[in-house]
Amino acid sequence: MASAFEGRTKPLNGRPVHTGGQTIVYWMQNSQRPHDNPALDQAIALANERGVGVTIYVALDATAPHATARTFSFLIDGLRDTVRQLGERGITAVVRAEAAVPGVVALAREAQACAVVTDLSPLRRGRRLRQEAANLIGVPLIRVDGDHIVPLRLIGKEQWAARTIRPVIHRLLPTWLQEPEAIEPQRRGLTLDSIDLAQTSTDSLLDALQIDRSVPPAEDAPPGPTEAARRLDQFVAQTLPGYAGNGRSAERAGSGLSPYLRFGQISPLRLALAARAADVPDDDRAAFLEELIVRRELASNFVAYNPAYDRLDGLPTWARETLAKHADDPRPFVYTRDEFAVAQTHDPIWNATQRELLARGRIHNYVRMYWGKKIIEWSASHAEALKTALWLNDRFALDGRSANGFTNVLWLFGKHDRPWTERPIFGTVRWMSERGVASKFELKAYLARWNLSEMTLTVAPHS
């Protein structure tokens, strides 16, 4: 087969390999997992070629936006699992509490790296950090896209909607939906000054980093690649059969794997291969692969090719124009961001969705749309609504600050969607009603679980 790295790999600077170097550094940004990791595999291949080992670099940067106990405990606990598994293969890890760019530049020098490999986050911040590092590092910085089944850059341009990216993906899929070749390092990585995660509790690390504790760890989501793999097995056995089944997304149980995908703790390719091999009806398999590949990679395509992925400017013309036309429509209720954040609206359904978000770091698939559409309806302006929805999702959702998070929010305003009947506030952007939710969703149980009056909100609004 053609090298598995072709198409996934792009050198970000023109530096020559340091031939006298002592290690290959893998700057682990997004793909925080020890297996099924093309960037790591690329690092191992380069290291074996040069007769050196692989040293992982991870920066714990407490100044990252929305660095809270929720996101950082998920990250740190997952990383502890990842680093332990890597260590068993002779791949050492350097984990430091510092800003990533100066950190990786300094480490490349300190470790006498032959080259530095990193993975791909398509978000603005990840791109900027990579570019800055590429300019400052004296050896090659090589980017490997390991978080998509079809490498992002092969799609080539921003896609209009699922129906335009779908045929492109299906054409390329036979090449990329393949069991990857396993590769093992021949030499050990370097042992350098590092936070020892095996000896450091998450709590003490959160304290040391002065992480914002006002957003507690999410319920029902123990992090780590080991847990992610366990959940995958369980999903394939229990939830995948019948996944397409009842048809209505309202009743469809989700895979529950999105937080692990978000933090790179499981590979989308592994999920797809497991679904492909599963002994389940074809339509169940197809429904899952559609969500995992077509919809997820459409989201990455959007943030990768549209710099306005978090602004109304990122919307198609028809949506921008229809929203502008309805900018001054009177709103039936107007809430501020902080009122939304503490679930203080007049609507028990909406309040329940927000409470679920606060507690679990996600909202059930179906009512998540309702949650977002009502923020549009009950905010002073469309721009304000977007700010609120993004802030709530970035801060409280485990899938916040990800391509999926941004795309889900922009979808509320018409992205990747089509126009419908014109109505107040929304114009021709799709609207959702309480009546619809009540008829399509098992509301009683949901409200009983999330709208208990005695439930205390542990999360205070915060800037």
Place this chain on the structure above:
DNA sequence: ATCGGCTCGCGCAA
């Protein structure tokens, strides 16, 4: 319960 219309524009067929 089910169905058609709403409304726009991409991408392909011709």
Place this chain on the structure above:
DNA sequence: TGCGCGAAGCCGAT
């Protein structure tokens, strides 16, 4: 240039 059809809906008619 014409035409089919689309990320999860809503509403009113039957």
